[in-house]
Each structure stands twice: as structure tokens, then as C-alpha cells.
Amino acid sequence: RNLSFLDLCFTTIVPQFLVNLWGLNKTITVGCVIQLYVYMWLGSTECLLLAVMSYDCFTAICNLLHYLVIINPHLCLRMIIMVWGVSLACSLVLCTLTLNLPRCGNNILNHFACEMPAMIKIACVDTKAVEMSVFALGIVFVLTPLFLILISYGYIAMKSKAGQRKAINTCGSHLTVVSIFYGTLIYTYLQPGNSTSKDQGKFFTLFYTIITPSLN
Structure with missing residues (x-):
């Protein structure tokens, strides 16, 4: 339910995205700030x-008889509160740092949306400190969850051949979404600021803002 709600919220970027593609007026004012904070909050939450x-999935396959004891409603509620709360804190820190960068009148954003890497690029000062902060939190919110996911499915695969088949049948769709979502995020957020072209950055944005929510 949380994932469904999250992806419905994620796609709220699409109307403005379509306006910027086809409309004559491509101006966005206060909405850009709101979009930046909400966008980062939702992205961190999904990670x-x-x-x-x-x-x-790991508990359902490897500890089926104890599943209802381990994954109880109280634990689910605590995990959901932790996920949304920590992600909100991350969004507040990173977006505030980004918005405080001086832009010296440069307000033309070469992107589909008010996304952090694109907004950092138009700053007229040295942005290494902000980029390092993004990189550090990217490790926490992107690489660490991905590592835990790989460990979970590694245990499932090592359990038995039947366990491997169960993992594919039960969690294949989840693994597909994980591959697309984390792969594009790593390419966009965990590289040096000038290492990727603007067009590539815009292209990969479509994956984790439109394609992944649609697949979910």
C-alpha cells in the first residue's frame, strides 16, 4: 500500500513535465522549490x-512458518515510520543546501524537472561541498539498501534450488524494479558532477520518475 501511494505521488511530476515539453510557457516559480523537496523525499523513501x-520477501520464503510472528503489524508500522521520517530528514538537508547555492541570475534549468543535479550545475560557485554531501547520503540511501537487497536474495538463492525458483516466481517483479530504479539512480547521483552529459541525465530521470512507478 505504501509503495502504491508513493508511486502515485511520484507521478505528480508528469503534468508539469508535459507542460514544459509542449507548452509555450515553461516557467515554474514556487512550484520548483516544492517539487525539489517532494521529489527528493519520495525518491529517498522508495530506496x-x-x-x-x-x-x-526473504522472511516469506526462508521463514514461512514464522512469517506472521516476525512481520507483525507493529514491526510494519515502525519500519514505515522510519522510512518516511528518515527520508524526509534527508530531503530537508540536501534540498536546503542546494537551494542556498547562489546562481547569479542564472535561472534556466536544462531539465524536465527541478532535480537536484540539474540545479547544482547552474550554481555560479564551487559546489564540491554540496556534491560530496549528495554523494555521502547517496551511499546511505542508495548503495546501502541495494546491498541489503542483494544479501536478502543471496540467502534465498543459497538456500536451495527450490528457494531459487521461489525467489524468481515470488520476487522477480521486485528484482526488475530494483534493477531499473537503483541502476539509474546510481548513474545520476553517484558520479562526479561533470562526468555525465545533460541529455543522459534527463533521459535516466524518466526511468525512476515514470517507468519504475508504472511497473510497480
Whole structure:
């Protein structure tokens, strides 16, 4: 339910995205700030939520008889509160740092949306400190959940051949979404600021804002 709600919220970027593609007026004012904060909050939440879901799959396959005891409503509620709360804190820190960068009147954003890497690029000062902060939190919110997901499915695969088949049948769709979502995020957020072209960055944005929510 949380993933469904999250992806419905994620796609709220699409109307403005279509306006910027086809409309004559491509101006966005206060909405850009709101979009930046909400966008980062939702993205961070999905990173952590997919990791929590992998733990759920692991428990369902490897500890089936104890599943209802381990994954109880109280634990689910605590995990959901933690995921949304920590992600909100991350969004507040990173987006505030990004918005405080001076732009010296440069307000033309070469992107489909008010996304953090694109907004950092138009700053007229040295942005290494902000980029390092993004990289550090990217490790926490992208690489760490991905590592936990791989460990979960590694245990499932090592359990038995039957366990491997169960993993493919039960969690194949989850693994597909994880591959697309984390792969594009790593390419966009965990590289040096000038290492990727603007067109590539815009292209990969479509994956984790439109394609992944649609698949979910």
C-alpha cells in the first residue's frame, strides 16, 4: 500500500513535465522549490522501502512458518515510520543546501524537472561541498539498501534450488524494479558532477520518475 501511494505521488511530476515539453510557457516559480523537496523525499523513501520489501520477501520464503510472528503489524508500522521520517530528514538537508547555492541570475534549468543535479550545475560557485554531501547520503540511501537487497536474495538463492525458483516466481517483479530504479539512480547521483552529459541525465530521470512507478 505504501509503495502504491508513493508511486502515485511520484507521478505528480508528469503534468508539469508535459507542460514544459509542449507548452509555450515553461516557467515554474514556487512550484520548483516544492517539487525539489517532494521529489527528493519520495525518491529517498522508495530506496528504503524497496529494501524493506526485500526483507519481507526473504522472511516469506526462508521463514514461512514464522512469517506472521516476525512481520507483525507493529514491526510494519515502525519500519514505515522510519522510512518516511528518515527520508524526509534527508530531503530537508540536501534540498536546503542546494537551494542556498547562489546562481547569479542564472535561472534556466536544462531539465524536465527541478532535480537536484540539474540545479547544482547552474550554481555560479564551487559546489564540491554540496556534491560530496549528495554523494555521502547517496551511499546511505542508495548503495546501502541495494546491498541489503542483494544479501536478502543471496540467502534465498543459497538456500536451495527450490528457494531459487521461489525467489524468481515470488520476487522477480521486485528484482526488475530494483534493477531499473537503483541502476539509474546510481548513474545520476553517484558520479562526479561533470562526468555525465545533460541529455543522459534527463533521459535516466524518466526511468525512476515514470517507468519504475508504472511497473510497480
